[in-house]
Each structure stands twice: as C-alpha cells, then as structure tokens.
Amino acid sequence: MATMKNDVRDLLLPHGKVDEGSIKIAMRVSSLMGLVGWTAIYFAKGPLSLDTGRFFTGWGIGIFSYVVPVYISEISPTSIRGGLTTLNQLLIVLGISFTMLLGIVVSWRGLALHGLRPCAIMLLGLFFIPESPRWLAKVGKFNDLEKSLRRIRGRDADISVEISQIQESLEHSQHMPQAGILDLFQRIYLHSVIVAVGLMAFQQFSGINGIGFYASQIFLEAGNSSPKLGVALYAFIQIPINGMTTGLIDRTGRKPLILGVPSLAFSQGRASTLR
Numbered sequence: 105m106a107t108m109k110n111d112v113r114d115l116l117l118p119h120g121k122v123d124e125g126s127i128k129i130a131m132r133v134s135s136l137m138g139l140v141g142w143t144a145i146y147f148a149k150g151p152l153s154l155d156t157g158r159f160f161t162g163w164g165i166g167i168f169s170y171v172v173p174v175y176i177s178e179i180s181p182t183s184i185r186g187g188l189t190t191l192n193q194l195l196i197v198l199g200i201s202f203t204m205l206l207g208i209v210v211s212w213r214g215l216a217l218h219g220l221r222p223c224a225i226m227l228l229g230l231f232f233i234p235e236s237p238r239w240l241a242k243v244g245k246f247n248d249l250e251k252s253l254r255r256i257r258g259r260d261a262d263i264s265v266e267i268s269q270i271q272e273s274l275e276h277s278q279h280m281p282q283a284g285i286l287d288l289f290q291r292i293y294l295h296s297v298i299v300a301v302g303l304m305a306f307q308q309f310s311g312i313n314g315i316g317f318y319a320s321q322i323f324l325e326a327g328n329s330s331p332k333l334g335v336a337l338y339a340f341i342q343i344p345i346n347g348m349t350t351g352l353i354d355r356t357g358r359k360p361l362i363l364g365v366p367s368l369a370f371s372q373g374r375a376s377t378l379r
Contacts, residue, residue: 127178127236130171131226137164138223146216157216164223178236179256190350197346201339204319208332241270303362310368322375 141160148154173189180188199222207215234252241249249270253263288297315322316338323334349361 126239127171127175128230128233130167131175132230134164134167134171135223135227135230137161137167139220139227142216142219142223145219146213161219175236178238179234181257187350194346194350197342200316201342204316204339205336208335237266238270238274241267242274306365311372312368315372326375 137160141157141162141164144153144157144160146157148157173192176188176192177185203215203218206218210218234255235248237249237252237256240246240252249267250263253266254261257263257266287293319335319338320331323331328334352361
C-alpha cells in the first residue's frame with residue numbers, strides 16, 4: 105500500500121513538487137479519487153471492481169498524505185506549526201479507530217458508503233478555505249497572497265513581516281542549486297538519507313498495518329472468545345497513545361520518542377509466541 109501510495113503520488117505530482125501546482129487542486133483531485141474508489145467498492149461484483157476501487161482510494165490517500173501536512177505547515181503560525189502538524193496524525197488515528205469500530209457493526213459495503221462522506225465533505229469544503237500563501241507568492245499572485253493571509257490571520261493582523269519572510273524564502277530557494285536523485289548518495293548526505301529511509305522502512309516493515317488489517321483474526325486465533333471486543337480495545341488504545349505523543353513531540357523532541365520502538369519489538373515478539 106505504501107509503495108502504491110508513493111508511486112501514484114509521483115504520477116500526479118512529479119518528483120513530489122507540490123509547489124508546481126495548487127495544493128487545493130491536488131486535494132480536489134484526491135477527493136474525487138476517493139469518491140470514485142469508494143463508489144466502485146460499494147458496487148463491486150468481483151475482484152476487478154474491488155481492485156479498481158482500492159486503486160483509486162489508494163491514489164487519493166497517497167496524495168492526501170503528502171499535500172495535507174504541507175498545506176498545514178504553510179498556513180500555520182510558527183509558534184504552533186509543530187502541534188498542528190502532529191494533530192493531523194492524531195486525527196488520522198481517530199478516523200482509523202472510528203472506522204475499525206464501525207466495521208464491527210456494519211458490512212464492508214456499509215463502510216464504503218461511510219467512506220464517501222468525508223470525501224464529499226472535503227470536496228465541498230475546499231471551496232471555503234484559502235489557498236496556500238506560499239504558493240500564491242510563488243506564482244506571483246501577491247494581491248491574492250495578502251487576501252489569503254488576512255483570512256487566515258485576521259483582518260487587523262500585521263502580515264507585512266510574514267509576507268517578507270515568504271518572499272525571502274522563495275528567493276533563497278530559487279538561488280539554490282537543483283538537486284538530482286543521485287545527489288542523495290553523496291557522502292555529505294548519506295548519513296541523513298540512511299536515517300530517514302531507515303526509519304520509514306522499519307516503520308513499514310514493523311507489520312503494524314498487517315496487525316490492523318487482521319486484528320479480528322489474530323484475536324480469534326489467540327483464543328479470544330470475543331474478537332470484536334479485542335478489535336474495539338485495539339482501536340481505543342491508539343487514541344490516548346497518539347494524543348500523548350502529540351503533546352510530547354514539541355516538548356521532548358523526536359529522538360526520545362523513537363526510543364520507545366524496542367517496546368514495540370518486545371510486544372510483537374511476545375505476540376508471536378502465543379498459541
């Protein structure tokens with residue numbers, strides 16, 4: 105799923121350069137892909153239509169997972185930017201947990217219908233949110249840039265400093281040399297690349313997605329007489345843990361939180377010994 109998500113994202117947004125196109129347009133496309141995908145799943149009569157639906161929903165989720173954090177960071181004040189970005193992840197977990205709980209009481213076609221709702225709300229809601237100020241500055245729409253910032257910060261807010269910072273940032277980025285994929289393998293960048301890619305790889309290969317997909321079957325085979333209760337508890341426990349992380353990430357830093365990974369290894373190792 106992660107590979108498909110990234111591949112499709114690059115098809116729509118070459119090299120991941122969101123700055124080359126409007127973030128709002130990308131989110132509209134993503135919402136439409138979600139509507140098409142969930143509709144195909146709901147009316148599915150066989151594997152082909154199911155796979156088609158999964159393809160389009162994966163496409164939409166892939167774009168959303170990339171552009172939404174960018175949009176949040178570009179409209180957020182510096183003082184709360186980190187908190188708002190991590191709040192996005194918390195809300196994702198809330199959505200996943202709610203869907204898992206909903207799946208206990210409704211069929212998979214019912215879940216597909218519920219999946220249509222946020223896509224439709226998002227598609228309509230995009231008409232009422234401002235465009236990214238940074239993107240407006242990049243394409244030279246300075247009048248719209250000022251209007252966008254005033255909608256976000258308030259009519260009486262002093263936005264002159266922020267406009268200057270955006271322009272300086274864009275000017276600085278324009279004078280930076282263009283980097284290619286091979287530049288990542290230079291000695292000066294190699295350590296950072298290994299850390300970044302390694303963390304992402306270990307996160308994906310931890311198997312947590314598989315546990316979520318097969319939670320009910322895992323609880324059943326572990327001897328749980330009520331697998332639905334196990335799934336409900338699994339969904340609930342994610343909410344306070346992610347909420348705690350959201351509050352700690354700007355206080356303790358990222359590295360101390362990563363040190364909690366060994367506990368995940370112990371838990372999964374212990375689970376693998378169950379009969």
